Amino acid sequence: MVNLRPRGPRRVLPIGPVVDQEDEREESDSEEEEADLEFPDGGPTMETVEEEEEEDEDENEAPEELTFASAQAEAKKDERRLRDALLRDKQLLKEKRKRREELFAEQKKRKLLPATLLEELTAAPQTIIKESLPRLGKGNTESENQEKKEEKMFRTRVKKRYVACRLKDQDLIDLRQQAAKGFIQKYLYGRGSNRTTVNQFLSLDNKRLPVKKPAVQFVNNNWGAERKQSAKKFKKQWMHKKKLASRRPNIT
């Protein structure tokens, strides 16, 4: 018979068959009786039951009763624990984000300063704009000239957002006309249209001839352009390396 692994604590089952109230007599008998003929040694449940019997002799019948209140309290405790954990995680993330933002702002500040100097060199003088420049907090320690330069640079940068263009040039690039042309392109050459290349079109006749011929443009020299380029570069590098290696004296 199969010897199953010992199972954990569980409810104790009566050895005999569970009978109805009608057979109360048999109940008492069953307790006294030994196990079935099928399990002469007592079966798989024998040993554990014996152990448990020693421990929980009182709890033969009904399972333990838990009150609703205790279960509710337990559930609430779990929930609270989860909530706290989530909150903690959120706080951690927030702090992390804050720290990163500050780091970026600092980096930007650091980067901006040399750029402003360069712009000041190329920009024309503009009228004075009175603005508070919190970004230049770092530059406050520098001399006054530099501050003025930065202000000027800031001014020119603001003006550069506008670009002048002639209406005469814009005349030919009419947006409506472009939209109209796009409509034609979409309906005649767009997604659902059954178009093919001129090469395939002309090659169709070649395939039906009694002596079959290749396509009109059989070799496409544009395939793998990048790979060819990288191969060329590699070849040049390799040759250069070999040249250098041959020049260098081999000291052994």
Add this chain to the structure above:
Amino acid sequence: MKLTWRRSPYEPLAQRWPLVPWPGQKLVEIELGVRWGPPESPSRILVPVSDIHVQRARSGFAPGMGEFKVHRVRFFNYVPVGIRCMAYNHQSHRLAVSRSDGTVEIYNLAANSFQEKFFPGHEGRSTEAMCWTKGQRLFSAGLNGDVIEYDLEKLSVKYSVDGFGGPIWSMAADPSGSYLAIGCEDGSVKLFHVAPDKIQLERTLERQKGRILSLSWHPSGTHIAAGSIDYVAVLDVKSGSTTQKMLMDRRHPGPHRRRCVVWGVAFLSDGTVVSTDSAGVVQFWDSETGTLMQTHPLSNSDVLSIAVAEKEDSMVVGTAEGTIFHFQLIASRSDGKQSQWVRTKPFQHHTHDVRCVAHSPTALISGGVDAHLVIRPLMEKVEVKNYDAALRKITFPHRRLISCAKKMQLLLFQFPQRLELWRLGATEAAGKNEDILPLSRNAEHLLQLKKKGPENICCSCISPCGSWIAYSTASRFYLYRMNYENNSVSIKRVSKVPKLLNSALQILFSADSTKLFVASNQGSLHVIQLSEGALKHLHSFPPQSGTSEATTLLAASPDGSWLAAAGPSSGVSVYDLKHLKPHCTVPAYNFPVTALAIAPGTNNLVIAHSDQQVFEFSIPQKQYTDWSRKVQKQGLHYLWLERDTPITHITFHPQKPTHILLHDTYMFCIIDKSMPLPDDKTPLFNQPSLREASENVRRRHAHAFKISKKFQPLLFMDLLDEDTLVAVERPLEDILAQLPPPIKRKKFGT
């Protein structure tokens, strides 16, 4: 430079694509400006540089008389622009054709379908519709929102009126010719009143939901049918309201559910509206009730255009696959009471979309993206079964686009938007007939001159010495001075141009490159003296009294004393340059002039007309020469008269005064005036057979017209010096390779 793959032994010799080089030929890669289709379509094509052939052009009595070295040039990357719309004028039998770059050409169908008039295009214009109104007035409308009227006398744009509706998609003139209806992007149909001097917006009919892509008037002028996306609306002209709206059901085949675009619509006098849409069906609707009467599914791709004959018993539709279908009204009962529209004949003459069709009384005319203009005469309408009943396909231009500077061996190619200057290659080798000589120096692309401004180039010319280049657009004239030192070329613009030179229809330099002749679009001819420093205006010949027609052709005599000018329908006028006054006028002929040239020495003016007649007029004596009278009396050979393409260039041999060299697209001919003329019974193209024949046979059968068909299709042919010719060819396959993608055709077994 690299050589490509070899030809397989089974390929027929006529195959030219992929460009297989002759042994020893070098190929140059040219980058194409426009990429069409998926990335694997070629963006670079291989074009051979010129190589040099030796060919015995003809065999005369004197051996070696007709041996020439021929520069065979194929690097002129001419690609004709696709045809977008056309309009047929019943009164004058003229066809106005507009291309996608805004160029308008007028073909005279009664004069052997010759392209008489030409209006250069404009970058901002993209014509979508054209129509004729009463009094031979031509209007066009396009996506830039303007309605343009063309001045057919002066060959320029008269004026343009804004339609105020956004891009204009369609235009139709009412049967009485006094109103013009345009269909706009915003869904409105606007009516213009056609006044004698200009057009005026009268009113707007009820605005529809989508853009109006096609329009058609009812023959009585009371209703208009407007086709848009997914529906066709019938509008009442008087009240402006929509009387009927016919909805298309979205039966678009294929997985992509696209909306059904009604590309063409036609209104018949019995109230039937015919609509052609992008689902590939032609549907007949009853405009009173708005019900569908008949539907003809034609193809899986769009049906793009429709045209109805004047008598309304036949119509033609064009599809995106290049097929045109002929519908006829056939009596379904023997007593002829009931008749039905039946689809009778399909014609496949195009490879790409057929974007416009027209119906003349005897022929079906179609034009499309592949830039062929196909005129298919209908057999049942043709009275006399002669050569006129044959199919006409016009692909190559009827004007000269190439000028040659003979001494410097330079060629100037005129494209619509730029000019290219090439120097021909050279060879030192010698050979016998039909040899291909190797080049010692390859042809070089010296200069590319892009046009300034949005207008396309109308005409251009290079002086015979090669140091002046002039070109003109519709509103400005440009002149450049060239300098050739060692191997480099430098160009400088001449800015001080006289004010009267604002635009030119034709430009010509005199033979000694000291004078410039400009035919302006006001009708007058200007003579300008060229010098290093500045230009001096010498004289202006006013337009001939009686006609204020623009000049389309100019010819100058090599000794610099005569100038001939020809217009589309007037006679050729000859001017005396020594005394600066008009000399005489050649009597007008009822067919337009296609080429003009003045012979050196004898000063005979040779004129070629579009019905293939050739005249020779002696300028000093002011009368036709004896040879010309002889030719007229005997008449030209019937095969000569049956040629399709017009003669575009005439030139002469300086040492042989009896020779006239001329060419058209498919042949090159030397006329020897001293030899007998052929009559209808002798074979005209007998040069190849005569070459092998014995001396006696040659003497008996040789005649004046020595024709060679070796170089085809020819765009230009000229004599560089005594024994060198230059032939600029443009094979059709090279043009085909650069066209937009066509519709896929599924063939069984591929």
